[in-house]
Amino acid sequence: MSWRDSLPTVRGKLLADEPLAPFTWFRVGGPADLLFLPQDEDDLADFLRGLDTSVPVTVLGVGSNTLVRDGGVEGVVIRLAGRAFGTIEPRGNNRIYAGAAALDAQVAREAGKAGIAGLEFYRGVPGSIGGAAMMNAGCYGAETKDVLVEAYAVTRAGERVTVSNAQMGFSYRRSAKAAQGGLIFTGALFEGTADDPAAVEARMAEITARRETTQPIREKTGGSTFKNPPGQSSWKLVDAAGWRGKPFGGAMFSPLHANFLINTGEATAADLEGLGEAVRADVKAKTGIELEWEIKRIGRP
Structure with a gap:
């Protein structure tokens, strides 16, 4: 009997032998043994609690900085997508929340509209917030560690946890906490400084122009x-x-x-x-x- 014969009941989608190439920017790679698209955080937590602990779990974001090998991925690949994981919401006091599936560039734009400066660099990062937390994403002299207040995650055992900036153990393109494994980031809270939205937008426009002329986007x-x-x-x-x-x-x-x-x-x-x-x-x-x-x-x- 295979582990795929005794999977937890989900409200999202479970897709067997699903090609992953369409989910990556390289457009290459083999299939996932099983692809799980959870409906929301509860669905994700319930699935992880019920999944055989011996089954490997891999998280795939928007695939902007990921190469899936031709032989595919063993076990379960989890992809967070949709409204439940893509929310972006200003929280007052120059803070803004973003779900793991929210695109970095969109978070920068929404922060700017709310008059929050400091997240402009995300306009030049081709990825999503979950990946940004995993690898301390950044560009043009700024990084995730400069603006993150705390990140939210679900453990491999299906427990919800909050991880502070200090606990993330950030260094260049790395989070020591994330590197330990076992965490699936579902969202994060950021804090910037107050500024005129037009001034923030102008700085983002400069980043966009620079990126378009220097990178094969x-x-x-x-x-x-x-x-x-x-x-x-x-x-x-x-x-x-x-x-x-x-x-x-x-x-x-x-x-x-x-x-x-x-x-x-x-x-x-x-x-x-x-x-x-x-x-x-x-x-x-x-x-x-x-x-x-x-x-x-x-x-x-």
């Missing part, structure tokens, strides 16, 4: 591929090693931004990951610097 990409090593820029290392715009199967590092891995149309996940590993090896051989993946790679080869 209309390609099948996963955002920044490698973390910046201390005192270094990953794109400069990739560029200096000769990989900017060089084809590798159906994959390439963008001619526009050498730290953006792109699917040129027919890439497999193996092409994309293979190119990334080839570049890491070449940069290490030429400079002694070991690039660390920022893109999350999940699943079976």
Whole structure:
């Protein structure tokens, strides 16, 4: 008897052997053994409480910084979507709540409308709030750690928890708390400072213009591929090693931004990951610097 034969009853959707490529920006990857789309937080908690503890659980957000391998993902993949997880709501005192599925850029816009400054950087982050909490997302000199008050999550055992900024253990593109595993972030509370909405909007417009001229945002990409090593820029290392715009199967590092891995149309996940590993090896051989993946790679080869 398979674990899939004794699943908890849900109000959301359970989809067996569901392709995951359509849920990622790279548009590649194999299926989930089981994809769960919970209707709301209660549905998520009840499902986790009733799920066999031996079954692996993976959370997939909007797939902007995720590479799903061609062999698919073992166990249950949980994707938070819809109104229940996408709420954005100003809470007064320059605070704003956002559900895990809320897009970072939309959170920035809504904060601006409410006269809350400090979240403008989210306008340039291609992801959702759940992922931002997981990896301390940021750009242009600001990060999630600068504005997060607390994050809300459901544990693997189905218990609801609140995690303060200090407890998150933030560092560059990492949360120590999230890295321990076992938490599915469902939302977060942020705090900025009061400012004129027009001034906030003007700063966001600058970020948008800068991003559109320096990043391949209309390609099948996963955002920044490698973390910046201390005192270094990953794109400069990739560029200096000769990989900017060089084809590798159906994959390439963008001619526009050498730290953006792109699917040129027919890439497999193996092409994309293979190119990334080839570049890491070449940069290490030429400079002694070991690039660390920022893109999350999940699943079976």
